[in-house]
Structures are given as structure tokens and as C-alpha cells.
Amino acid sequence: MSITVVNISKKFGSFEALRNINLTVDTGEFVAVLGPSGSGKTTLLRIIAGLEYADAGKILINEKEMVSRKLRERNVGFVFQHYALFKNMTVFENVAFGLKVRSRKLRPPRGEIAERVHELLRLVQLDNYAYRYPRQLSGGQRQRVALARALAVEPSVLLLDEPFGALDARVRIELRRWLRKLHDKIHITSIFVTHDQDEALELADKVVVMNTGTIEQVGSPDEVYDNPISPFVFNFLGAVNIFHGRVHDGCAHIGSLKIDSPEHSGFANSAAVGYVRSHDIDIERTTSNGSSIPAEVRYIHRIGNIVRVELFSDDGKETIEAEITRERLNELGLKSGEKVYIKPKKMRMFVEDYQI
């Protein structure tokens, strides 16, 4: 079942939550909508589910128009950030709810419901907890119950609103890998909303990056990480360093640094900003003419095998963070206060929009 979003717009008062959103999710795809808070990602998900109405635009699920349909007719599974389990019902009753409230004609017989519920509970590995109440479960278990409950009505699509947002770090990683495996098993078209880039990059087939009510970029996790099309996407996916400089005739100049930037061949001496990921910066003891700039080591943070080195560029204008391995650190024997040279291995230039 595919999902197509056509020109969706939504305003809350004077605040534009969504502006002309267009998006296609293919059958069986697992899509992450990634963005900071306030970017409209949850609103988009709620509009697809029918929990919110769009001011303009269309939602198609499996080629069928959905906007005119009521929530209960859309047949979507929705998983909430804070689980939204029915507190007064056991795990079993929670999962069975969607089947029990069906009209008499469509309701499966009692035994069939029980069978289906237990099957789903086995799927989410909670069959032993069927007669517990939600408050007797841990956060991760609750979210799995919520998932089983959403799947019980055999939805055509599954929508997850920050499904791991309320969990602690370790459970979050465990549960998201489990969810990915589950998806590989049942292949239900799914959209999940998250503000955690690791989650999006690790889980999704396709990542949709949103900012201030618009879609910035859509692509595979590798695509959006390796080739961000805007400064925002670059900034949002991973730690990044910013260098101010100029581009001139296909060449970027940042201080003494000269880097080829063929896509800017048409620009003549325009202000530009260079983006370099922390792990794309190497630290060297000696200068290699034209491809490195001098800097001073300020702090060295050791985080397990990764070492973050904070540096000050020579002109004192920019703080630079480099991420190197512990091995490399020992090789260099760095100490704070030392003069070194930094060498960006990969830089992406964006010409500044405005003219000064």
C-alpha cells in the first residue's frame, strides 16, 4: 500500500506548520521523517492518519483519496510517542480492542480474536505478559504492546510518531533494531517520525528531512548523509564545522586554503560557507601547502575510542571540532595549546543566498 501526499498545507493560527508538502512512499517502504522540533513532521504524520485536518492538499493511501474519509475508515495503524495504552485494560485487552469494537458483521468470533492477539503478542515477544496492566511493564515493553495493538487491525499503513522518544538510550537502540527486523518480516508500508538522525539513518529505507514546514531533502540514508543539498541538512545530520570564505571560478578560498569546487564555476568572488564533518578533518604536525590551515589545540575530549579535539583557527575567528581515533591521537601525541595544521578531507561549499 503506497502513500501519496499532494500539496499538503496546514496553519495553526498564523503559524505555518506545513507548506506544500509532496511526498510518495512506495509499498513496503520504511520511511523516516527527520527534523527538529517545530519542523512540522508530527503534524504531517497526524494529517496522514486523519488525527488532524489539512487546510489544503490531498492524501492518497493505495491510490484512494483519504481526506474526505473519517479516521476510523482510513485503516491506519498509529503508534504514539507516549504509547497511549489503555490504562484500565490488560495487555491482551489492549491488543484485542481494535477487533472488539468492530461492528457485529465484521467482528471475528471470540476464539479467533484470542488467537490473533496471542499471535501478535508472540510477534512482539510479550506473550507471557498478556494479563498484566500497562503500568506493570517497562517503557520498551509498552511500546511493543502499542505496536501489536496497532497491527491487530491489519492496517494498510503503519505510522509511528517518535516511537522511541520516551525510552532510554540503550532500550532505544535495541528496540529500533528489533523494529527494523520486524519490518523486514512483515513488510508493511511505514512512516516514522524522529528527531534523532542516528535513528533515521540506521532504520529507514528512505529519509525525508524536514525544516520549518517544508521538505529539505528526500533520499536514501547514504544520499542524505553524503550529499546534503542544503546547509540545513548538512547541519542536522551529524556534527559539522563551518568555514567562511569565498568561491571564485570553481575554486573555494578559505584563508590560505584552496579547494576545488567545480559546481561553483559560474561564481565570481562570492561569499560562501564551507561545511566539513568533524570526522572529515585530519590533524597534522606539518603543513601541506594550500590544503591545510594552522590552528591551536584547545581541549581534547576522549569518548571511548573516539577523540574530539577542539581547535581554534589561527585567526581566532572559528572554533573547529575534529573527530579522530584514539590511535591517531597517540600517533600525533597532541597536547592542548600546541600549534598544528588541520586538513579538511572533504568540504562542501554553499554560496550565501543574500548579497552583501
Place this chain on the structure above:
Amino acid sequence: MNDAIKQTIAFVKSKKAAARITEPLPVRIILTSLALLFVGLFLVVPLVSVFTMAFNKGMEVYFASLVEQDALSAIKLTLITAAIAVPLNLLFGLTASWAIAKFEFRGKYFLISLIDLPFAVSPVISGFIFVLLFGSHSLLSPWLEAHDIKILFAVPAIVLATVFVTFPFVARELIPVMTANGNEEEEAALTLGAGGWNTFFRVTLPSIKWGLLYGVILCNARAMGEFGAVSVVSGHIRGETATMPLHVEILYNEYNFTAAFAVASLLAMLAIVTLAAKKFVEWQSTGRFAPLVEVERRISGSPEVDS
């Protein structure tokens, strides 16, 4: 042996440590006995005296004054009034708190303060509102007379006044519970294909039932015990428009103390039952179905508050 001594020493030390962070012993004794003295003087003594006065002339007189014609009709009227006022306010409380907790609309805060109005004004004034509305000099009176509808100094006015005075109870109890519960469970039910009725009866109602029951208990206690507003609109017609609290007053004014206290003892028993029921609901709601947020509890209006 040695271990036992060590344990005892440790125990005494921990006791001493605990004592250090609480108030000194004399302060605790003074505070506790002051509280007990007040409770005794203002609650226990009056309650006991109501029952002693009621049974002053023996069991027979006590029961005779309860089954006497006027007393029976007063009990009946009180029950009828409560039977109309409580369900009405239950319905009103549910709808009002639903609207306030789940939706944003213009005039929401005005509505919240309006709900509190009957708490804010004196019951006597509440009664006078109805006198002004339905009395012989009111705008409505020619029309009412033409249609031969009697509201003032009759049962309808008593019911209206009681509904007015008791309408904040259920709503006030439910608004914080519903606000704390939020919308998510209802939204989840809707995405699972449940309709409005199913969502309300299977999801919303179970999650608010203790708050609702609590509000109903308080509402009922006040409906049966209301004196001020009812006194203004009832006209004090013996055997016709006298509720239990009014009947107590009539008997008392006639120096029929034993009968007055006998009927009063019924109201006192209602208060005790209400308190017990309230405690039970509180215990249930913090036990099995603990609400997410501590619900704000007000001091209960006991039935005699107005008399």
C-alpha cells in the same frame, strides 16, 4: 548476643537520627493534642450530642418521629430532589469537563469561572435569583400564571435551586482528571476504528470513573443537605415543600427537640456514609487505577455546612 546488642545500638542510633530531622517531642505533643482538641470540640461532641438528643426519649419516640407523616414527606422530597439534581449535574459535569479538557474554544476560561459561581455566591442569594425569576413581580409571572404553572414555593423551585447550588461538584472533580489524561487514549481508540460511543464507554469513562464517583458523592451530599437556597424558595409548607433540613428547622422552632434531632441524625448519618464512601473512592483510585497526576482534593462540603 554481641550481634543483638550491636543491632540494638544501631537501631537506637537510627531512631535518634530520625528524631533529629523531625520536630522536638514537646512540640509534636502540643501540635497533636491541639488538633485532637479541635476535632473533639467541633466534630465529635456535636455529632455525639445529635445522637444523644435524638435518642433522649428512647428508641420508640425516635422511630415514631421518623415515620410521622411530615417527616416521611420531607424524606421523600429530599430523595426526589437529589434523584433529579444529581443525574442532571452528572450530565452537565461530564459535558462541561469534556469540553474544557479536550478542546480549545473562545470563552473557555469564562466558562471555567462560571462553573465556580455557585460556590462563590451565598446560597441565600442563589435562592433569591429564583425568587426574582419566578416570583409574583417577575417578568415571567404573568405567563406562568396564565398557564397555571407553579414554580416558586413548590417542588420545581426546590429542584432548580438544588441543581444550581450543586452544579460545580462533578465538573470541578473531572476537569483536572480529564486534563491530566489528555487526548491520546481517545485518539488511539479512534485510529483503531472505535466510534464515539465505544471510545467514551470503553476508554474515557473507565479512566475517569473514580473522579466521577467522587464528584457524584459530594454532589449528592450537598443536594440532600442544602438549606439556604432551598429555604428561600420553598415557602416552608409543612408536608409539602419542606426538605429534610427544612423539616429539622421547623421542628426545632416548635421546640420539638427530640424529633428535630431524630431527623438531623439521619442527615448526620448521611454525612458519615458520605465520608466513608469518599474515603473508599480515594483509596480505590490511588490503588488500582492510580491517576497519573494527583487530583486536587477539596475539603468536602458536609451536608450540614449551610444550616
